[in-house]
Amino acid sequence: MIEITHITETAVLVGLITFRQDEARVHETLDELEFLFETAGGTAVKRFIQKLEKPDTRTFVGSGKLDEIKAFITVENVGTVVFDDELSPSQLRNIEKELQCKVLDRTTLILDIFARRARTATARTQVELAQYQYLLPRLSRMWTHLEKQRGGIGMRGPGEKEIETDRRIIRDKIALLKEKLKDIDKQKITQRSGRERLVRVALIGYTNVGKSTLMNLLSKSDVFAENKLFATLDTTVRKVVIDNLPFLLTDTVGFIRKLPHGLVESFKSTLDELREADLLLHVVDISHPGFEDQIAVVNQTLSEIKAGDKPVMMVFNKVDAYTFVEKDETDLSPATRENITLDELKRTWIAKVNSPAQFISATKKLHLEEFKNALYKTVHDIHIVRYPYNRLLY
The missing domain is CATH 3.40.50.11060 (GTPase HflX, N-terminal domain)
Known part of the structure; x- marks a missing residue:
């Protein structure tokens, strides 16, 4: 054998x-x-x-x-x-x-x-459009390159099976994909309008911070979660009930530094879920040494897609993996992220944000009850303002 x-x-x-x-x-x-x-x-x-x-x-x-x-x-x-x-x-x-x-x-x-x-037809269409838009100005380079390099990482291009050298054909494909996404947008709008009158909460954050794991905990569902970048591409919406209060929870694609502009444009229908949300849960990997930069990237992306004015609850995840190095007493230099205890960091960030920040571990199920109580109160307050006729029910 x-x-x-x-x-x-x-x-x-x-x-x-x-x-x-x-x-x-x-x-x-x-x-x-x-x-x-x-x-x-x-x-x-x-x-x-x-x-x-x-x-x-x-x-x-x-x-x-x-x-x-x-x-x-x-x-x-x-x-x-x-x-x-x-x-x-x-x-x-x-x-x-x-x-x-x-x-x-x-x-x-x-x-x-x-x-x-990409698993669904929507995600595949969005990615294909972004690929063609990236490919168009690089046609002369890409096709000669593919003659020598077939397959492998970075070669999963839409033109791999049938090499096309005519720019007009690529432009036609882009136009068709844009029309297809317009139809998808209309379907998404219809789906959103047909949902129950419930508060909408969206999970946002840098890629691989634990959004899908938190989604599974809150909704008791089985959204795919993996310790890899962009494990989730397709938007998932679940009905969640905390005590007697129902609301809709959406898991969205993670953000990243230098996210290709074409992807942001192509994923418009997905990002519309963020624009129409009543509350954003900004999940942060507090164990990552550069988590403050990741927060800035997410906030910048929200601003770019016109969703920067939404109410936000900061959820610092992975507290179980947080580490720090205690400074030597003789070291008089300013403390850095590596020298600050979790309690000190909590006080710092609670002072920075307008609403109470939550500190949890989704995988270890730490401090989940405190988080759920805070989420319940926030959603409840939004609900009685938006749907006053229902306020006595909750």
């Missing part, structure tokens, strides 16, 4: 230090890029970091660093190089010409994961 061994795709990751992001931030975004590549099924074997005032217009990192990358991937037989920013069509062409290997950028990787994760 012949044993077939699966060969994991390997890659090197490339980041850039500029005046807009320092070395610490680059390492943090590369950690995320590595997690993205692992989510797509590959393994990152090395990182290359270049320091420039701004990205090189021709090769992003400059010819010297590109030579260094080429020397490594040649010796180590690495077939993929992933850049932590979106590359222009000319940069992609130039880099591929120099490296003679598959070159992906952050946008391609995210689109690939979305294509893998």
Whole structure:
């Protein structure tokens, strides 16, 4: 019997230090890029970091660093190089010409994961539209590239089976997909209008912070939850009852740094759930060292989709995984996130937000009753304002 061994795709990751992001931030975004590549099924074997005032217009990192990358991937037989920013069509062409290997950028990787994760016809249509919009200005590069590289991470493109070189055909496909999404939008609006007169609560947050796990706890459902980025793409709505108070709870796609603009546009019908929600539960992974930056990314995205004025309850999840290092008494430097206890952090964030912040562990079921009580009170207050004729029922 012949044993077939699966060969994991390997890659090197490339980041850039500029005046807009320092070395610490680059390492943090590369950690995320590595997690993205692992989510797509590959393994990152090395990182290359270049320091420039701004990205090189021709090769992003400059010819010297590109030579260094080429020397490594040649010796180590690495077939993929992933850049932590979106590359222009000319940069992609130039880099591929120099490296003679598959070159992906952050946008391609995210689109690939979305294509893998899309389950419903709606999600698949949304992802396909985003792929074609990304692909259109890169046609001349992509088709010649696909002749040499068939399949693998980042190659889950809509034109993979039948290579098309006519831009008109791609534009026609984009137009058809947009019309299809318009029909989907109309169906979604009808579905939302046909729901019971209940308060709508939406789970939001950075990707992989535990939204789906919390959804399952509150609704006693089985929404797919996994320790990978973008485990949930399709919007899920469940009826939840706390004590005698019913409301609708929606689980939405997670946000991430440098989320491709095309995806935001394509997922309009999904994000409409956030725009029409009465309350947003902003779930945060408090154990993540960069959780404050993640909060900022979510708030910025909410602002971009015109949902930044919604009432928000902050829910700090994964308190069981929170760690800190006690400072030495002789160390007089200011305390950092790593030196603050959970109790100190709680006091800090309760003072920062307008409403009481909740601190829980969805997986360990810690402090869930306090959270449910706070959620009940908030939903109840919204309910009696929106539906005063029903106020005596709850």
